[in-house]
Amino acid sequence: GQSLEQPSEVTAVEGAIVQINCTYQTSGFYGLSWYQQHDGGAPTFLSYNALDGLEETGRFSSFLSRSDSYGYLLLQELQMKDSASYFCAVRLTGGGNKLTFGTGTQLKVEL
């Protein structure tokens, strides 16, 4: 089947750098997206990788390696407000016009 696996929880201290991994088993997809969701809030779009490599958006960067079936979200200069859940997502080839989301990672930023 198609699945995107993420660590369930990651803890880091304020000011640090943290990497959230997304490993997938899928026959094909158009690109890898990342979404952030604060408790009780709406998921919001963060980043998208159509091609292999690194995409940088401010403190956040995202990476994709199709050959390794792997991607990650990198958060730098962590702030308390970064405490949230993070989801990777793909639109599968032959899967219609919908995003399939990963299992999600809860990030806790501590002082």
Added chain:
Amino acid sequence: GAGVSQSPSNKVTEKGKDVELRCDPISGHTALYWYRQSLGQGLEFLIYFQGNSAPDKSGLPSDRFSAERTGGSVSTLTIQRTQQEDSAVYLCASSSGTGDYVYTFGSGTRLTVV
């Protein structure tokens, strides 16, 4: 509207009752999606609309679930004869068209079946 609006924000219902959840997408967005999120879990796809048509209903868990969209805008998700396992946050999202990877989500309806 400026964002995706969902109502009600919270709904408590008795087992066996029917419920209707409403989603008002961003004006002009032709694609609309419903997802379900159980406590601490990921987002489970339910149904996708393009305009008023639903080309992908593959995620609807049973025939107790149905959805419609009218005027290419507002959508309602109806759950008949609710069960306790239906308790979850129901999220609606919209996007400008096909092949999108940027969805704008609403804040969801938290459904509790007692």
